Amino acid sequence: MAESVVSPEGPNGAPEGEATRRDFIHIAAGAAAVGAGVMAAWPLINSMNPAADTLALSTVEFDTSKVAEGQQIVITWQGKPVFIRNRTAAELQRVSAEANVGSPPEPDSARTKPGHEATLVVLGNCTHLGCIPTFGTGEFGGWFCPCHGSHYDASGRIRKGPAPLNLIVPDYEYTAGSTIRIG
Structure with a gap:
């Protein structure tokens, strides 16, 4: 009778459980496919980042000491008007x-920064339909939106009319003395 011997070799001639050249080729081809997929996807993902001109508009700095008491300055931030008003003692x-x-x-204190209560910074768009209100023509000593008749007080809070919300206070901070950075 012939004796059969069980060989410890696998089908490719290598010992069982050890990697073969074919295994290496499969792993290398898989890694190359993943790398090619990442390289193909990167331009698509990168195109979702904001453009350089958009990033340049994301913040704006302004020296509020240029605004005299009782005066309002309008600056542009991200294509929107921003009202910066130095309010009088009577308005405060x-x-x-x-x-x-x-x-x-x-309260008014929630709409200003501590130590700078006289300076009010609000977005200059009516919260009803986005019109630009005018200062000094409203019933409450603040802004009036001529489009649909919304009245805001000197703190930018809605007092009368169809506007659903107060004028929006953008994110801003004082960087040095009287200079603010919006955005």
């Missing part, structure tokens, strides 16, 4: 006396 007294008005109700 009037808006602080009317603490929680507007929609949503909020």
Whole structure:
């Protein structure tokens, strides 16, 4: 009788459990395919990043000491008007006396930065349909939107009319003294 011997070699002639040249080729081809996929996908993913001109508009700096008391300056940030107003003592007294008005109700102190209560920074778009309100023509000593009749007080809070919200206070910070950075 012939004895059969069980060989420890696999079908490719290599010992069982060890990698062969064919295994290496499969792994290398898979790695190359993944690399090619990443290289093909990168331009598509990178195209979703903001353009350089958009990034340049993302922040703007302004020296608020250029705004005289009782004066308003309009600057542009991200294509939108921003009202920077240096309010008078009478305006501050009037808006602080009317603490929680507007929609949503909020005090004047929530709309300014500590130590800079006289300076108000708001986006210059009516919250109803985006028109640009004019200052000094409203019933409450603030802005009036001539498009549909919204009235804002000197703190930018809605007091009368169809606008659903107060004028928006953008994210801003004081960087040095009286210089603010919006965005």
